[in-house]
Amino acid sequence: MLSGDLLSNRKLPESFSEACEKKLENGEQAMFSLVGDLNLKSKYGESAIVVTNKRLFAFDQYHQDGIKIIPIADIKEAKVKRMYGNAILRLKTGQGSVDAFRFTYSVASLADAAAAFLEAVAEGKNAEKEVEAVAATYDKMKSFCPKCGRSLSRQGAQCINCASKGTLVKKLAAYMAPEKKKLIFCLMLSVITTTMALAPPVAQRILIDDVLKGENDENRRIMLVGVVISLMLIYIVQYSIGAWRGHLMRVIGDKTVTRLRNDIFAKAQYLPMSFYDKTSTGSVITRVSGDTNTLQAFMLRVSQEAVVQFFLMIGIIVIMLVMNPILTLWSLIPIPLVVWGARFFGHKISPIYRRIWRRWSAVSSILSDTLPGIRVIKSFTSEERAIEKFENYNEDWLKEDMHASVIANVFPHVITFVVTCGSLLIWFVGGNQVIDGMDNPETAKLTAGTLISFISYASMFYGPVNFFASMNDTYQNAMTSAERILDIIDAEPEPNFGKGNVIHRIEGRIEFKNVNFSFDKTKKTLSNINLVIEPGDIVGIVGTTGSGKSTLVNLLMRFYDNYEGDILVDGRNIKEIDLQSFRSKIGYVQQEPMMFRDTIFKNIAYSNPDSAVEEVIHAADIANAHGFIAKLPDAYDTMLGERGVGLSGGERQRLSIARAVLKNPSMLIFDEATAAVDSETEQLIQEAIDRLISGRTTLMIAHRLSTLRKANKIIVVDKGEILEFGTQEELLALRGKYYKLIEIQGLAEKIQKSREEENFA
Amino acid sequence: MERIYIQDDNARITKAGDNLLNVELYDGRKFENVEARRLFPITGLDKYITLLDDEGVEMAVIRDVQGLMPESKKSVLDALEEYYLIPKILEIYEAKEEYGLLKMNVRTDRGKYKFDVKNRNMDIKILYDGRVLIKDTSDNRYEIPDFYKLDGKSMKRFNSFL
Incomplete structure (x- = not known):
């Protein structure tokens, strides 16, 4: 049998362990096992893989003789194919494709780690070293407590x-x-x-x-x-x-x-x-x-x-x-019944209350769906449908509540009755003793x-x-x-490896060296990113939705640190710089700027609370915000609602730019800052941005390529990789993806402009 | 682009490797190694099955698997059976709450199984036709085809959590 210390998500069935032990060759060492819960025909049952430094043993009743042995060196590709409620570890070898192991999602993350191990060892990497990554995943993803065997509320909890x-x-x-x-x-x-x-x-x-x-x-x-x-x-x-x-x-x-x-x-x-x-x-x-x-x-x-x-x-x-003492024993008789009754009542009534709550939330959800969406309902003349749906849900609630009413009123009275009976019992037994005592005072108990x-x-x-x-x-x-x-x-x-390594100024040279990143280890979000941005460069980042543009700046902002490779700013690894000091040098303007429930003044001064009044006004001026603020009745003292309620998207955006101006950052990042505004507002924001970025290294993620007029370099990101990188002229001459995007948007923008002109005419 | 709908005998569908399908339309067009996915995995089951190529691009849609030629029907149903695992709960041995988790011990059409449900309100859905859809802590799916047809004990055990 294999050692009991073998790395495994749960105990490997003895039959598998013994079979594997018998087949181990000289110098072959079991590295880890993964016990599954499905067989290859999607029925619940025992299945497992045992991975050694040389081979993979897959146990399943539907493999010939219940076992399939695949040398790791033969594996060309190891992939976890996720389906609906189940997944397969599929291996490509010289002989074709093999479905080695089927499992539910309960062990899917562990199977990912196993697949990565198999591919790495097949490429010739050291098995001893690679198994460390598997062990870390096992530890993180364990779904059962190793101590008591209970399932955990979530994996790794x-x-x-x-x-x-x-x-x-x-x-x-x-x-x-x-x-x-x-x-x-x-x-x-x-x-x-x-x-x-x-x-x-x-x-x-x-x-x-x-x-x-x-x-x-x-x-x-x-x-x-x-x-x-x-x-x-x-x-x-x-x-x-x-x-x-x-x-x-x-x-x-x-x-x-x-x-x-x-x-x-x-x-x-x-x-x-x-x-x-x-x-x-x-x-x-x-x-x-x-x-x-x-x-x-x-x-x-x-x-x-x-x-x-x-x-x-x-x-x-x-x-x-x-x-x-005698009467005490008598009085204890109803106790078990009362305890049992109270618990029974509790267990009986709580699910009913839960159901009432569910029915009520269904009623509430219709309220919150229909009333704010009354325009849609009226426009589709679906008032009757809405009423019918509401009545149905309300009826469900009524039935449940009436059911609860019976139990809620009957049970407490039953319990009270039992308690009263207990008192009657004491009255009866005790009463007899009192009467006996009256008849015969010498023996009165x-x-x-x-x-x-x-x-x-x-x-x-x-x-x-x-x-x-x-x-x-x-x-x-x-x-x-x-x-x-x-x-x-x-x-x-958040790890702050460089705590204390404070920086006072950033020149703005940014370098990505062989950067790879994945959110969940199943799919690479960024692959092999290599680029150099010089101080003062204005770099536009373009690409389709989900291409990895935002992830690129998220890594630079150090929102995620678990990437492979290095990101250097002014030649220093950003992980070695004090986190707060580093972030304080970056101005970050998002697509949907976050405003706090406070005055406009304090919202602008958020980046630098000690700013003088005139500094804030000056920042608002640069951001093209002072004009609209001055027109508000309470001007800078205007109290904003939650998330900036009371201002338009463009106005909020200009406040966020003013906030960035006040911060006086060395580097600037704009994440689709003008995506959600109309062309006229965009122009105002663009002017503000142009004033802000002068002399600062700037990264601008943009859907609208028109916002990248000032960019002297463009990065085209596609499927997590840098497809094109260079000046506008270089990329246009290349006639690649950027050229195509310019062509498409050129047409689209012309149409939009003509529509807007029509509307204003 | 107009969507290609497959129905009745206007296509021959055969199995390819790795749970993929080959499709040959009556007009001679062919799609190889496509994957069958339900467009309505909860409400539709055998109706509206999309066929995707390895890039995830839709090649055609089967209107109703039941109307296909017998061999084609079998190929598609086998592929769907292989892809979708939604065990049908036939009996509930135990349903109890422990430390905020609903612990279930059940007999399904795929055998006996134990699983945990984290958020009862979100992860258990009751449809009007009596179907109950359950999602466990690992994102696996289960279905009670008709709650009211479960045996009395199972109904009682689970009823308090619905």
């Missing part, structure tokens, strides 16, 4: 089950640690209030047995006053402390959650772009808002409520046992007062019991939130 036992709790406890003293103090207050909560039933007993049934009239009245005053004092202290404790707990909770939110937000600022490529911003927002609240509630519940409820439960049971007091304790007992019964669900919810939060807190921030 931390196992909540294992982490929760130590790390998770420890990490979260760190956020509460500064409040330790207050927490202990709150706990002490809780003990006081809990003890006081246990007192009223005792007073009840005294009232009934000693005051109401007492013999001496005067003493009874004095005692009555005494008991009432005592109870009054107890209630005053209990509720005062309760309010104080509640306030303290809220402060502790708020401080903890503030700390947690600050940390997540701060961490989110430094996360690499690759994190945001995989995680939606909406999900990050939920983690900062919703998940932190869930966690805060849980932490307080565990650190405070659990302790209080535990003491309360113990206190009640001890008192009850002391009062009457129970007085009427004790019985009343006992019943009060018994009903109090259900509180902590239910608290602990629902603890597991709360725990699971909290751990899921914790995992989502730690996903951000523990994520690797």
Whole structure:
């Protein structure tokens, strides 16, 4: 059998392991295995590949004798062919094409790594070295916890089950640690209030047995006053402390959650772009808002409520046992039923509420689809269809809600009935004991007062019991939130290899040396990029959508660092320069500029908050923005809505250029800055850009080639490769892709211009 | 350019290697090594099958596989069967929530399988005809052909998550 330490996504079936072991040749060493879940005929079943330094062993019942052995040296191409819900590792050898291994997407990324390994070793690269990349992928993509075997929430995630036992709790406890003293103090207050909560039933007993049934009239009245005053004092202290404790707990909770939110937000600022490529911003927002609240509630519940409820439960049971052990046992009878009933109700009602929520979101989605799109509905005269659809969805919601109403109202009453039956049982058993005691005072086991007091304790007992019964669900919810939060807190921030290597000025010489880049390792986004841009060059980057233009500047901005090759600025590798210092020297103007919910002044001064008023006005002047700003009623004090609501696209763009002017960058990048505006606005923006770029190395991504008039060099990118690079004249003389684009756009722009002229005529 | 529609007997379709197809139209035009893909993988199944060349350019569209000549029909259905894996869930042994994941243990037409669903609201879709479409954490797809025809226990186990 192969070694148990063999790199594998899960345990290799013994039969495969033994078969492989028998066939290994001298000097042949198994490097890794990949266990799949489908056979070649797309049925679920055992299949696997074992890759050695020389051969590939593919195990599948549909291979002849259940095994296919392919020498790696014969492999000309190894590809993972992704289909719908399944994929195949297809190998091209001298004898033709072989489908070696079929699998679901669960292991597709690992199969990619295996294919890359096979191709690299087939090309003669060192197997020992190549397997390191496979191991790294396995580690990153593991979908099962190696410790406990549970499946992970996503590939490469931390196992909540294992982490929760130590790390998770420890990490979260760190956020509460500064409040330790207050927490202990709150706990002490809780003990006081809990003890006081246990007192009223005792007073009840005294009232009934000693005051109401007492013999001496005067003493009874004095005692009555005494008991009432005592109870009054107890209630005053209990509720005062309760309010104080509640306030303290809220402060502790708020401080903890503030700390947690600050940390997540701060961490989110430094996360690499690759994190945001995989995680939606909406999900990050939920983690900062919703998940932190869930966690805060849980932490307080565990650190405070659990302790209080535990003491309360113990206190009640001890008192009850002391009062009457037999009756205590009787009163415990309904407990399992109540616990089971509460849990059953919880499990029964929560899916119904989930369904109601789903039905309701369907209704809401129609509202949010149709009302803003009312023009479309009217223009297609589809009002009746919209009404019918809304009525259907609303009907679904109604059915579900009526269903919930039955359960939501019947179950709590059933449980209350069971609890009441429990009380009746105590009344019956205890009542008999009281009557026996009345008939025969010497052998009295129970007085009427004790019985009343006992019943009060018994009903109090259900509180902590239910608290602990629902603890597991709360725990699971909290751990899921914790995992989502730690996903951000523990994520690797943007690497800043050159921290401290601050640069003061960039001349602007940019060099890409053998740069290759892929977002997900399945498809190369940039291949073999080599180019040199001289200081002061104005370089236009053109190409079709998805050709890799933006990725090129994203690498230069260091949004992604995991590329092969080197990018040099002024002869220095950009990875060796302090990240913040490097980015501060680059002005970046996007197609859809981001404005913040603030005044126009602050939005322009965003790049340099200490700018003087006149500097900001001057920047707005250069950006052709001052004119329209001055005409606004609140001018520079105009408050912009979220994402710059209140301004047109062209106006927002000019503000973003003003922002770049104020930054005074050494290099400039324009990512389709004029793509979303009309020709007239484009001219205004173009003027602004022309003023800004003078003397600075500039990269301009452009769809409209007319915006590249000033460019002295053009890069044509196609399918991730540089197709053409040179001056406008050189490329036109080449009559290649750039020439074709000029021809197409020349015609298109003529048409657009004539249309615009017609419209303005 | 006008789209070429294939229907009934106006083309002969045969298998080529690597799950590809060769197409010969009645007018003599030929497309070799094309790949069959459903234009409506959820709602259409055997209707409107596009045939793509190795660059992903559409060569022709089959209107309805069921109307093709028997040999052609078999070739196309085999190719689709090979490409699309949407196991049909026949029985649900277990459906439970653990740490925010819905863990499913099921019997499908491809055998028994266990998978996890991350986002119940997004990854489980219920169609009006009773079909339920499920996507797991690895992006694999599953289908319950008619939820209301599942056995009582399976329905009960899954119902709370719908």
